[in-house]
Amino acid sequence: MGAELVTEQSTARAAVEVSEHIVEIVSDSGEGAQTAGQMFADLCARSGNGIWTVEIIPAEIEPPSRSRAGASGNRIRIGSSRVTNAGDEADVVVALNEQVLYSRIDAGALRPGTIVYVDKVWGESRDPEVRARYVEAVEDFRRRGYTVIETPIESECRKRTKDPRKGKNMWVLGMLCALYDLHEGTVRDRIAARFGRKGAAVVEKNLELFSDGFRWGLENLEQRFHVHAVPVETPTVVMNGNQALALGVMAAGIEVCSMYPITPATSASHYLAANFENAGGIVHQAEDEIAAIGFALGCSYAGKTAVTITSGPGFALKTEFLGYAVMTELPLVVVVVQRGGPATGLPTKIEQGDLMAALFASPGDSPKIVLAPATIEECFHLIITARRLAEDFRSPVIVLSDANLATGQQPFAKPEPKEAWLAGPVDQSDWDSKVAPMAWDPRTGLSKRPIPGQRGGQHVLTGIVHDEWSHIAYESGVNQRAMAMRSRKFAALASALKPPVVHGDPEGDLLVVGWGSTLGAIEEAVDRLRADGRRVSSLHLRFLSPLEPGLKEIFQRFRKVTTVEVNYADDPDAPLINDETRRRSQLARLLREHTLVDVDCWGPVPGSPLPPGQIATHLATKLDELGRES
Amino acid sequence: MVGLKTEWEIEPAPRECTLAEYKGAEARWCPGCGDHSVLSAVQKMARDKQIPPERIVVVSGIGCSSRFPHYMSAYGFHSLHGRPLPVACGVKSRRPDLHVFAISGDGDCCAIGAGHWVHAIRYNMNITILMLDNSIYGLTKGQTSPTTRLGRASSTHPHGAPLPPLNPLTVTLGISNVSFVAQTVDWNPPHLSATIRAAHDHEGASFVRVLQRCPHFTGDVYADALEDRSHVLLMEHPDGIVLEPAMRERLKNRVDHDPRNLGEAFQLAARTDVYPVGLFYRDPDAVRYDLVTAHGLGKTPSEKLGAIEEAIERFAI
Numbered sequence: 001m002g003a004e005l006v007t008e009q010s011t012a013r014a015a016v017e018v019s020e021h022i023v024e025i026v027s028d029s030g031e032g033a034q035t036a037g038q039m040f041a042d043l044c045a046r047s048g049n050g051i052w053t054v055e056i057i058p059a060e061i062e063p064p065s066r067s068r069a070g071a072s073g074n075r076i077r078i079g080s081s082r083v084t085n086a087g088d089e090a091d092v093v094v095a096l097n098e099q100v101l102y103s104r105i106d107a108g109a110l111r112p113g114t115i116v117y118v119d120k121v122w123g124e125s126r127d128p129e130v131r132a133r134y135v136e137a138v139e140d141f142r143r144r145g146y147t148v149i150e151t152p153i154e155s156e157c158r159k160r161t162k163d164p165r166k167g168k169n170m171w172v173l174g175m176l177c178a179l180y181d182l183h184e185g186t187v188r189d190r191i192a193a194r195f196g197r198k199g200a201a202v203v204e205k206n207l208e209l210f211s212d213g214f215r216w217g218l219e220n221l222e223q224r225f226h227v228h229a230v231p232v233e234t235p236t237v238v239m240n241g242n243q244a245l246a247l248g249v250m251a252a253g254i255e256v257c258s259m260y261p262i263t264p265a266t267s268a269s270h271y272l273a274a275n276f277e278n279a280g281g282i283v284h285q286a287e288d289e290i291a292a293i294g295f296a297l298g299c300s301y302a303g304k305t306a307v308t309i310t311s312g313p314g315f316a317l318k319t320e321f322l323g324y325a326v327m328t329e330l331p332l333v334v335v336v337v338q339r340g341g342p343a344t345g346l347p348t349k350i351e352q353g354d355l356m357a358a359l360f361a362s363p364g365d366s367p368k369i370v371l372a373p374a375t376i377e378e379c380f381h382l383i384i385t386a387r388r389l390a391e392d393f394r395s396p397v398i399v400l401s402d403a404n405l406a407t408g409q410q411p412f413a414k415p416e417p418k419e420a421w422l423a424g425p426v427d428q429s430d431w432d433s434k435v436a437p438m439a440w441d442p443r444t445g446l447s448k449r450p451i452p453g454q455r456g457g458q459h460v461l462t463g464i465v466h467d468e469w470s471h472i473a474y475e476s477g478v479n480q481r482a483m484a485m486r487s488r489k490f491a492a493l494a495s496a497l498k499p500p501v502v503h504g505d506p507e508g509d510l511l512v513v514g515w516g517s518t519l520g521a522i523e524e525a526v527d528r529l530r531a532d533g534r535r536v537s538s539l540h541l542r543f544l545s546p547l548e549p550g551l552k553e554i555f556q557r558f559r560k561v562t563t564v565e566v567n568y569a570d571d572p573d574a575p576l577i578n579d580e581t582r583r584r585s586q587l588a589r590l591l592r593e594h595t596l597v598d599v600d601c602w603g604p605v606p607g608s609p610l611p612p613g614q615i616a617t618h619l620a621t622k623l624d625e626l627g628r629e630s
Numbered sequence: 631m632v633g634l635k636t637e638w639e640i641e642p643a644p645r646e647c648t649l650a651e652y653k654g655a656e657a658r659w660c661p662g663c664g665d666h667s668v669l670s671a672v673q674k675m676a677r678d679k680q681i682p683p684e685r686i687v688v689v690s691g692i693g694c695s696s697r698f699p700h701y702m703s704a705y706g707f708h709s710l711h712g713r714p715l716p717v718a719c720g721v722k723s724r725r726p727d728l729h730v731f732a733i734s735g736d737g738d739c740c741a742i743g744a745g746h747w748v749h750a751i752r753y754n755m756n757i758t759i760l761m762l763d764n765s766i767y768g769l770t771k772g773q774t775s776p777t778t779r780l781g782r783a784s785s786t787h788p789h790g791a792p793l794p795p796l797n798p799l800t801v802t803l804g805i806s807n808v809s810f811v812a813q814t815v816d817w818n819p820p821h822l823s824a825t826i827r828a829a830h831d832h833e834g835a836s837f838v839r840v841l842q843r844c845p846h847f848t849g850d851v852y853a854d855a856l857e858d859r860s861h862v863l864l865m866e867h868p869d870g871i872v873l874e875p876a877m878r879e880r881l882k883n884r885v886d887h888d889p890r891n892l893g894e895a896f897q898l899a900a901r902t903d904v905y906p907v908g909l910f911y912r913d914p915d916a917v918r919y920d921l922v923t924a925h926g927l928g929k930t931p932s933e934k935l936g937a938i939e940e941a942i943e944r945f946a947i
């Protein structure tokens with residue numbers, strides 16, 4: 001097929017060279033815009049482009065068709081080099097109806113000049129109301145300054161299939177390939193890989209629709225683009241953050257993932273459920289989140305590190321057991337794929353609101369290790385680190401991902417799994433019964449645990465205050481010492497961490513501190529401002545408990561420090577808000593306490609990833625204020 | 631090597647575990663508390679079966695009864711209130727070699743842990759569940775429990791429990807995939823021991839409700855049965871809990887019950903005029919979650935690495 005397509009290319013208009021573009025495909029839920037978007041992203045990555053994708057997810061499984069709330073699809077940012085975030089407004093949007101486009105307009109995803117390909121079938125509807133709404137919308141789009149191209153998507157598909165609802169997405173994929181000058185011979189393989197399970201006829205139909213869309217694009221598109229690609233030479237993989245987490249779980253040699261379904265965490269378990277068995281693991285779908293963590297702790301006690309994967313509401317239910325794991329020094333990896341909160345909040349959307357919960361949600365003083373991956377690649381590698389830390393420090397380790405990482409796709413260097421990453425075999429040799437099950441090293445608080453089956457290691461874990469023999473002991477001295485030993489482990493870990501690396505100059509006017517999925521957008525914003533000569537740098541934390549060392553010293557080299565994080569902060573200019581009443585974003589609170597530096601914050605909660613342009617605008621204002629102060 | 635045959639073997643000295651080797655800290659329950667006899671029944675059974683203490687894991691919740699593991703010398707997991715069953719299932723899931731006991735109270739199992747109770751029965755993993763029912767919240771000092779009799783005054787219901795009690799036996803019998811349900815009493819050590827032994831012999835989740843005296847708070851509750859043995863109804867069957875003839879003779883009120891007969895089990899379990907003891911139900915063919923999820927156990931590191939590499943390769947571009 002590749003060859004056939006290439007020959008026809010000669011009739012097409014020449015493509016305009018661009019360094020990057022942002023494309024969105026949106027449809028009613030169930031029309032396959034997400035599939036088309038993922039496949040388009042995959043093709044771009046295979047041809048050597050940098051990509052970042054964002055899923056556009058409706059709140060319901062089958063929302064009413066042609067509704068603003070029902071938009072489902074994908075945003076793909078394509079670049080000629082590495083892409084680290086979803087970018088600002090879209091350059092191109094393909095909409096299978098005009099109403100779903102409104103949800104993207106409401107989300108601020110378009111700008112004047114955005115090219116909109118909208119299916120014109122609605123303008124030909126037999127229902128006068130549908131016709132009227134379409135006509136009205138198209139006029140409105142033009143008034144808003146978008147370049148509207150009414151496209152015969154459904155009518156073209158009808159030439160090939162009686163049920164275009166099931167194939168329009170492949171036609172659109174073909175058209176996009178024509179639009180972006182992609183003529184990869186691998187398209188056929190990818191379609192076969194995607195639809196092969198549904199049978200040869202389905203593959204064939206999809207291929208035909210793809211070719212139709214491609215040909216239509218070459219013949220009819222007035223404008224075409226080309227994003228320069230550098231062919232992939234080193235082994236590379238493309239996946240989303242939840243897939244990376246799942247593969248990380250396997251590569252860490254974890255044997256049990258105990259979970260209860262919750263968006264946006266569940267897809268990691270879906271992936272594991274389909275693949276874990278071969279790597280020696282199981283997914284246990286428990287009756288609730290409490291049981292999920294209890295089961296995981298049982299596995300862990302029996303010598304197998306386990307992971308439990310959840311999101312905010314499920315995490316809330318796990319907190320009593322989490323405190324138990326702290327108290328009994330049981331290793332455990334807890335993945336929290338954050339969504340908006342509190343309560344049910346924004347089930348499918350990004351927020352970074354669970355930092356404080358991760359740090360403090362259990363009763364009493366219950367320090368835990370908290371890590372946050374900043375890229376898809378780190379979702380993979382940090383799980384391996386987390387398992388090791390959990391074992392070595394006998395501690396629960398919380399890995400805070402978020403909805404942006406969960407569904408975002410990005411290429412990264414193919415990991416080479418090592419035996420050293422896997423959990424070792426369960427020690428069943430005799431235990432010297434003179435060694436206590438919590439024989440704390442007085443300097444570091446670290447100790448080694450006996451595993452059931454080890455003769456001589458018999459002991460009883462208990463959540464009640466206990467001495468190093470795990471014997472219940474209410475004497476105040478014992479509690480003081482046990483608390484100190486459990487706390488000391490964190491100083492021991494902190495002393496082993498490297499100070500964070502500053503992006504940009506090590507000193508300047510403004511330092512931006514972030515954590516989690518905002519890394520790419522923050523650094524892009526900082527780079528744009530630095531290109532304008534502004535004295536701004538950034539720093540991104542992976543360890544949130546214990547915090548990476550040297551922060552105070554780094555902060556003191558800047559006139560001002562602010563966090564940018566997707567969790568709520570009061571607007572300092574709002575009524576009643578002053579320095580005393582202002583509730584600040586969570587990392588800012590943590591850093592203020594930790595460094596005694598007057599750390600400011602910016603905490604918008606739009607339910608979508610922060611665009612670099614908005615971050616840059618906000619930072620520029622802060623820099624201007626600083627300029628006026630001096 | 632010099633002087634050594636290539637094939638040689640040293641027989642390890644046969645290991646004989648004494649009762650003392652199963653005994654942990656001195657039990658701190660009140661004198662006369664029924665928990666004492668359950669503890670010694672479990673210790674004796676472990677000794678009789680010569681289960682190495684290091685292969686025993688006793689998981690419990692929170693309550694007087696849940697102090698149990700501290701008084702054993704074995705591995706123990708004194709967990710959270712209501713949560714012993716998920717933990718016990720987790721211990722068993724990747725370690726089929728361990729003997730897992732779960733100790734729970736009537737509040738622990740039938741109130742806060744009720745959800746786990748239903749599901750642990752359904753998972754039917756090979757664990758032994760002992761629910762020590764004193765009809766009260768003991769540890770927290772005498773509040774109404776789900777099994778407290780209607781009208782019985784307690785510190786939370788001074789005018790009497792407002793609702794009829796929940797029947798843990800009929801509830802358990804009603805759970806799909808249930809495989810072993812028995813009842814015994816703490817004050818009849820031979821029956822208690824025989825029941826616990828049968829429960830441990832059963833391959834699947836065995837649920838034993840032990841009617842447990844709490845002289846401190848509910849000395850009155852099982853007084854009728856203690857005064858007059860005819861209040862106890864002995865269920866008998868060759869496949870059930872079999873007592874020595876002398877012990878059997880002491881219980882005059884007896885009934886034949888085939889533990890495969892679920893309908894009859896329900897009828898017996900629902901009786902409130904007597905305390906039926908013995909085996910209500912056993913289904914050796916119920917699906918075992920620990921067996922159906924055992925796949926992948928014992929994979930070698932190189933098998934694991936191979937599978938992981940293959941999984942990663944599917945994302946390669």
Ligand SMILES: Cc1ncc(C[n+]2csc(CCOP(=O)(O)OP(=O)(O)O)c2C)c(N)n1
Pocket residue numbers: 692693694695696711734735736737738739762764766767768769770775
């Ligand atoms: C989450 C939680 N809620 C409440 C308690 C307090 N609490 C401890 S034991 C108990 C009831 C125990 O009753 P039961 O399970 O019947 O055990 P018993 O003491 O009678 O053996 C309660 C309410 C707790 N420890 N944890």
Ligand code: SF4
Pocket residue numbers: 658659660662663664665694695764768769843844845846847
């Ligand atoms: S209060 Fe009751 S249950 Fe608790 S130890 Fe005393 S007698 Fe036993």
Ligand SMILES: [Mg+2]
Pocket residue numbers: 693735736737762763764765766767768775
């Ligand atoms: Mg009780």
